[in-house]
Amino acid sequence: MAYMGMKSASFLVLIVFVFAVISTTTTQQVEGLCERASQTWSGSCNNTGGCNRQxxxxxxARNGACHTRNGKKMCFCYFNTCGARRLCERASQTWSGTCRNTQNCDKQCKKWEDAAHGACHTRGAKKMCFCYFGRNC
Known part of the structure; x- marks a missing residue:
């Protein structure tokens, strides 16, 4: 009977060891990612697939996902390292008035300002068109 108890205890120790190894490996992989709020997402994030693609x-980024932080649904991008290059954001120099359509802002930034992308964002009380460049401002 004592032999059976010892065998069960050994098996339990083995199972705990395997779970410890698996959880340590998983934790290390997750810790290697750098999470940053998206620079280009506009408004509340309710579409993780769209956030991921953007x-x-x-x-x-490696990928993206919607998360709630401080009561706001935001798009977060995940990079392999925190040293990943950030986009250069600059208010559009050719857009006039309130920015209500991110697709139009994107098209105008690409066509007129040689930007990689454009998006509408609220700064202060104004909704403005911002252009994003893959190089330094």
Missing amino acids: CQTWEK
Whole structure:
């Protein structure tokens, strides 16, 4: 009977060890990612697929996802390192008035300002068109 108890205890120790190794490996992989709020997402983030595509395409991130932080639904981009290059954001020099349509802002930034992308964002009380460049401002 004592032999069975010892066998069960050994098996339990083995299981705990395997779970410890798996959780340590998983934790290390997650800790290697750098989370940053998206520079290009506009408004509340309710579409993780769209956030993911925009982070990958516009910001060259590994992936993206919607999360709630401080009561706000935001798009977060995940990079392999925190040293990943940030986009240069600059208020559009050719847009006039309130920015209500991110697609039009994006087209205008690309066509008229040689930017990689454009998006509407609220700064202060104004909704403005911002252009994003893959190089330094």
